[in-house]
Every structure is written in structure tokens, then in C-alpha cells.
């Protein structure tokens with residue numbers, strides 16, 4: 127059915143905390159936003175009660191955000207389609223959306239992770255499923271906790287696409303005085319920074335939980351950025367991206383904020399709580415866990431040293447004691463800071 131409304135429409139798939147916060151930004155910019163969600167209960171809660179209590183508690187959503195479980199209804203007539211699913215669900219959500227995404231709709235994703243088995247970046251997954259050139263897909267990333275975006279606290283992010291036109295259209299759609307959007311063309315670098323900083327945020331939570339001090343935390347962030355950049359550059363990223371908003375900016379906000387689910391998961395792990403229990407308690411996506419496995423495998427594929435990722439992998443998946451990991455990191459062979 128053609129959309130006869132003169133209002134600009136955006137579709138947001140799915141209605142987790144980040145999808146909802148970005149839907150709010152678009153709604154503030156006068157879009158008619160229709161979110162797609164799996165459950166009727168959540169669609170009804172958003173459309174009629176204007177809340178999404180599980181994902182953004184105590185926040186009222188404006189009436190120009192509604193939700194549906196019907197993909198066609200969500201996507202019909204949308205000039206912008208935003209994918210904000212967890213990385214493990216992206217392919218399924220994209221596949222369900224594909225028949226209904228408008229040919230001229232700007233496609234943006236906001237997901238920070240890799241596809242678990244294939245280790246593909248999200249824009250690759252979307253291009254494959256939607257049958258669009260990768261160059262026409264955009265990613266939005268940067269230091270941006272949903273809990274602050276929904277309060278209109280000043281936030282700056284980056285939209286990257288190989289197509290300047292797509293990046294600028296997405297920038298125009300999201301930008302407002304509380305939400306500043308820069309463009310960039312380094313999709314690989316932006317996607318890799320956004321995914322890998324979650325590993326370091328998890329480790330930062332562990333360091334805080336273990337009370338290892340500020341020196342250790344600063345070292346973790348700095349050496350973490352070094353290993354993120356090493357893998358990113360090997361995968362084709364521009365090294366300068368890692369000192370930008372999606373690199374150091376997001377690393378700092380995720381590793382130092384109690385809003386971060388990754389930081390909180392690390393903090394809980396520090397007292398010996400098993401990973402499965404931590405994830406169950408969180409009840410929201412903690413991308414850093416699957417990303418640690420993905421980065422560990424990518425580091426092997428590309429022949430890159432990632433000592434922090436390697437130690438976290440041991441802790442998360444091989445029951446390696448935390449003190450052994452600290453010893454292993456502090457006892458590494460002498461090296462030059464610029465080498466590895």
C-alpha cells in the first residue's frame with residue numbers, strides 16, 4: 127500500500143533500549159516513527175501507554191512513536207530504516223524485513239558487534255540480506271548511552287557510509303541540538319571500534335570490581351585502544367578513526383559509565399559470579415561477551431596480537447582465574463610501546 131501521508135516516516139527495528147532512544151531522536155526531529163518488535167505486548171505498551179518499561183524505565187515516549195509486530199506496516203513508506211537489533215539477531219531481522227524495505231529508504235544500523243559464526247561486520251550482513259551494495263549502508267556509532275540520549279543530554283556520534291549522499295542524509299535525519307552527528311566514510315573502522323570497545327569495557331568492569339586502581343584502568347584503556355587499532359587496521363580501517371568519537375570516545379564512555387551493560391557485567395564477574403548468572407541478571411544484551419570470542423578468532427585469522435582480548439577470552443570461556451590473567455598481562459615479554 128502506498129504511503130499517502132505527507133509526514134516523513136522512519137522505521138526502527140527493534141525496540142530495545144538503543145532502538146527506542148534513536149526512535150526518540152527521530153521523533154524529536156518530527157519523523158513519524160514506527161518500531162517493529164517481536165511481541166504484541168511490547169508493541170501495545172509503546173503505542174498505547176507510550177512506555178518501553180523494560181528497556182528504558184520511567185521514560186515517556188512521544189505520540190509520534192508507535193510500534194507493531196507487522197514488518198510490512200513498520201516499513202511501508204519509511205524513508206529511513208534503522209536496524210538496532212543485537213548482532214546475533216541482525217541477519218534474522220534483516221531477512222524478515224527484506225521484502226518490505228522501500229527501495230529508496232536510507233538504511234542505517236546502530237549495532238555494535240559481529241555476526242557470531244561468520245565474524246562478518248553488520249553492514250556486510252545487511253548488504254547480503256537486503257541485496258544492496260555495502261556502499262549504500264550506513265552505521266551510526268559513538269559515545270551514546272540510551273539512558274542519556276532519552277534525557278536529551280548532549281551527545282555526539284558519527285554516521286559512516288562509503289556513500290557521502292547516504293551519510294549526509296542520515297546525518298540530516300538524526301541531527302539536532304542535543305544530538306550532534308558527524309559524517310565519516312570509514313565504515314570498517316567505525317564498526318570495528320564500536321564492537322571491540324565492549325571487550326575493553328567488560329575488562330574495565332573487572333578491574334573496578336577487583337579494585338586494581340586507576341593506573342590499571344588507564345593502562346587498560348590505552349593498551350586496549352592499541353589492540354583495537356591493530357586489528358582494525360589489519361581489517362582495512364583508517365587508523366585515525368580510532369582516535370575519533372567511535373574509537374576513543376566510545377571506549378571512554380563505555381569503560382567508565384555505570385550505564386554500560388558491558389562494564390556492569392565485568393563488575394559482577396569480578397566477585398566470582400558465573401557468566402551465565404551475570405547474563406541472566408542483566409536481562410539485556412551484553413555484546414562484549416560474544417565479541418570477545420569473535421575478536422579472539424579474528425586476531426588469529428589476521429595474525430594480530432591482542433593480549434587483553436586473549437586473557438578475557440580465557441576468563442569468560444575457559445574458567446581462567448582472574449589473578450592468572452593479570453599475571454599474564456603484567457608478565458608479558460619486554461617490548462616497545464609502538465610495536466605490540
Ligand SMILES: NC(=O)C1=CN([C@@H]2O[C@H](COP(=O)(O)OP(=O)(O)OC[C@H]3O[C@@H](n4cnc5c(N)ncnc54)[C@H](O)[C@@H]3O)[C@@H](O)[C@H]2O)C=CC1
Pocket residue numbers: 140141142143144145164181210211212213214215218219236237238239270271272273409410411413
Ligand atoms: N543501549 C545503548 O545505550 C546502546 C546500544 N548499542 C547497541 O545496540 C544494539 C542493541 O542493543 P540494545 O538496544 O541496547 O539491547 P537491548 O538488550 O536493550 O534490546 C535488545 C532488543 O532486541 C530484541 N531481540 C533480541 N533478539 C531478537 C531476535 N532474534 N529477533 C528480534 N528481536 C530480538 C529484544 O527483544 C530487545 O527488544 C547492540 O549492538 C548494542 O551494542 C549501541 C549504542 C548504545
Ligand SMILES: O=C(CO)COP(=O)(O)O
Pocket residue numbers: 238268269270271272324327376379380385386387388389411412413
Ligand atoms: O555502546 C554503548 C554506549 O556508546 C552502550 O554500551 P553498553 O552496551 O555496554 O551499555
